[in-house]
Amino acid sequence: MARHLITSAIPYINGIKHLGNLVGSQLPADLFARYQRARGHEVMFICATDEHGTPAELAAAKAGKPVAEYCTEMHEVQAEIARGFKLSFDHFGRSSSVQNRKLTQHFAVQLAKAGLLREVTEKQMYSKTDGRFLPDRYIEGTCPNCGYESARGDQCDNCTKQLDPVDLINPHSVISGSTDLELRETKHLFLRQSALKDQLDAWIDSKTDWPLLTTSIAKKWLHDGDGLQDRGITRDLSWGVPAQFEGAPWSGMEGKVFYVWFDAPIEYLAATQEWADKTGGDWERWWRTDKGADDVTYTEFMGKDNVPFHTLSFPATILGSNEPWKLVDYIKSFNYLNYDGGQFSTSRGRGVFMDQALEILPADYWRWWLLSHAPESADSEFTWENFQASVNKDLADVLGNFVSRITKFTRSKFGEALPEGGEWGDQEAALIDELTTRSRAYETYMEAMEIRKSAAELRAIWVAGNEYLQASAPWSVFKTDPDRAAAIARLALNLIPLYAVLSTPFIPDAADSMLGAMQTEDRSWPLDVKAALTALPAGHAFTTPEVLFRKIADEEREEWQNRFAGMRD
Numbered sequence: 001m002a003r004h005l006i007t008s009a010i011p012y013i014n015g016i017k018h019l020g021n022l023v024g025s026q027l028p029a030d031l032f033a034r035y036q037r038a039r040g041h042e043v044m045f046i047c048a049t050d051e052h053g054t055p056a057e058l059a060a061a062k063a064g065k066p067v068a069e070y071c072t073e074m075h076e077v078q079a080e081i082a083r084g085f086k087l088s089f090d091h092f093g094r095s096s097s098v099q100n101r102k103l104t105q106h107f108a109v110q111l112a113k114a115g116l117l118r119e120v121t122e123k124q125m126y127s128k129t130d131g132r133f134l135p136d137r138y139i140e141g142t143c144p145n146c147g148y149e150s151a152r153g154d155q156c157d158n159c160t161k162q163l164d165p166v167d168l169i170n171p172h173s174v175i176s177g178s179t180d181l182e183l184r185e186t187k188h189l190f191l192r193q194s195a196l197k198d199q200l201d202a203w204i205d206s207k208t209d210w211p212l213l214t215t216s217i218a219k220k221w222l223h224d225g226d227g228l229q230d231r232g233i234t235r236d237l238s239w240g241v242p243a244q245f246e247g248a249p250w251s252g253m254e255g256k257v258f259y260v261w262f263d264a265p266i267e268y269l270a271a272t273q274e275w276a277d278k279t280g281g282d283w284e285r286w287w288r289t290d291k292g293a294d295d296v297t298y299t300e301f302m303g304k305d306n307v308p309f310h311t312l313s314f315p316a317t318i319l320g321s322n323e324p325w326k327l328v329d330y331i332k333s334f335n336y337l338n339y340d341g342g343q344f345s346t347s348r349g350r351g352v353f354m355d356q357a358l359e360i361l362p363a364d365y366w367r368w369w370l371l372s373h374a375p376e377s378a379d380s381e382f383t384w385e386n387f388q389a390s391v392n393k394d395l396a397d398v399l400g401n402f403v404s405r406i407t408k409f410t411r412s413k414f415g416e417a418l419p420e421g422g423e424w425g426d427q428e429a430a431l432i433d434e435l436t437t438r439s440r441a442y443e444t445y446m447e448a449m450e451i452r453k454s455a456a457e458l459r460a461i462w463v464a465g466n467e468y469l470q471a472s473a474p475w476s477v478f479k480t481d482p483d484r485a486a487a488i489a490r491l492a493l494n495l496i497p498l499y500a501v502l503s504t505p506f507i508p509d510a511a512d513s514m515l516g517a518m519q520t521e522d523r524s525w526p527l528d529v530k531a532a533l534t535a536l537p538a539g540h541a542f543t544t545p546e547v548l549f550r551k552i553a554d555e556e557r558e559e560w561q562n563r564f565a566g567m568r569d
């Protein structure tokens with residue numbers, strides 16, 4: 001039995017994520033976690049909400065709530081949606097946890113001891129009226145480039161020019177509207193990533209099996225321009241992990257917190273500790289190579305925008321600590337999913353958001369489409385036509401139809417139990433050969449996290465069953481040779497639990513329904529296809545399931561197309 005530590009990039013707390021976010025990390029991570037569990041391996045699957053930083057503060061202010069209360073509520077909203085999509089986290093943590101605060105401070109101390117932190121004095125906008133430093137997003141003014149009056153301190157939303165707050169004309173505080181701003185000196189801690197550059201470079205070079213998407217992004221950051229830069233890991237904010245604390249080897253950091261990108265990946269460890277504190281489990285055997293994590297395979301899932309932090313900044317934290325923490329073994333990264341001729345847009349409400357998706361169709365429909373169209377080698381696009389076609393063909397016509405046809409046929413001719421009699425012949429031998437070959441291919445793709453190829457192979461496995469039924473035609477054979485028809489039905493009914501087990505990582509709810517209909521709880525992986533096809537004996541009772549997957553009608557598709565074209569309520 002192998003041990004798999006699996007983490008999904010942690011979604012930011014300020015709002016509900018769209019389907020592009022889902023397929024970029026949480027969903028493929030869930031697929032892999034479910035697959036490894038199904039193969040009998042020990043899995044620790046971790047995700048969390050990323051709760052610190054300026055956007056959370058701003059969103060809470062907009063909602064008129066204290067930021068801690070806002071985060072607690074939004075965490076529960078995201079957790080509920082994750083349950084709806086059947087994301088099988090062992091723990092869904094919170095980066096604002098006590099565990100993360102302590103670990104983040106611990107790592108900072110270790111980095112300081114290793115000489116990898118330096119203090120930098122910078123100038124930043126300070127609001128006398130608000131009594132605080134203002135992060136760039138807390139300052140608005142007129143864009144010097146295009147004259148737009150609500151340009152933010154970091155960027156103009158109108159002309160997209162990157163800005164510095166001092167560039168703005170008539171800058172004012174977003175909090176109070178005050179124009180009483182001045183540049184003041186402020187001290188920050190910088191992580192000396194440049195000192196770790198060669199070590200990180202050699203580490204990335206050793207990852208010859210990583211996707212090119214992952215390594216090319218890391219290499220770009222390591223070598224472009226002046227190479228990997230030191231990075232400020234503190235901010236003048238109150239919402240976050242305090243940067244001044246008992247035992248800190250520095251002073252003068254009162255009123256500052258660690259930068260959200262410093263503490264967020266540490267939450268992978270902290271969330272595992274949260275899990276341990278809740279369950280009595282041992283989190284260090286997943287994370288400390290001196291405490292059992294040496295035999296752990298650690299895989300991270302994320303969108304391409306998160307790759308620099310996971311290939312460089314977070315490993316710099318781990319390596320720089322000089323402690324035996326587990327480093328990632330494999331990073332599976334994704335391109336973007338676009339929406340119907342454009343991009344998903346959270347700010348403009350364009351596209352389908354996770355809560356809306358579940359309101360219109362069950363999770364499996366979305367899981368199947370998203371995973372079978374995962375943006376692996378390039379960006380991919382969600383269109384309603386493609387979604388409708390994929391659901392209607394793959395799920396309803398192929399898998400659903402197979403289950404429906406054979407259960408209804410058997411019920412009408414033999415009753416609701418596997419019929420007795422008859423022999424297998426060449427058709428069955430050929431089917432077993434094909435299913436064996438395809439199952440091994442499916443396993444290879446799943447092991448390699450080749451998600452689209454896995455989906456295509458699974459679909460081919462479903463198709464093989466339909467073709468077998470079509471060719472063996474038990475409904476015709478029954479008239480002349482009922483025993484032979486019984487043998488065909490017995491095999492085909494045994495295919496249902498086999499399909500359920502193989503399909504569980506993609507469509508867990510449908511798999512449960514299929515196993516339920518066949519009245520079996522045997523989820524063992526079909527290593528021997530022939531044996532699996534005789535697992536349920538003659539006389540074993542079954543029930544004829546309700547429609548497994550319904551088709552999407554053209555009118556529905558059009559209605560949804562219009563409804564999600566823009567501006568979410």
Ligand SMILES: [Zn+2]
Nearest residue numbers: 143146156159
């Ligand atoms: Zn502008």
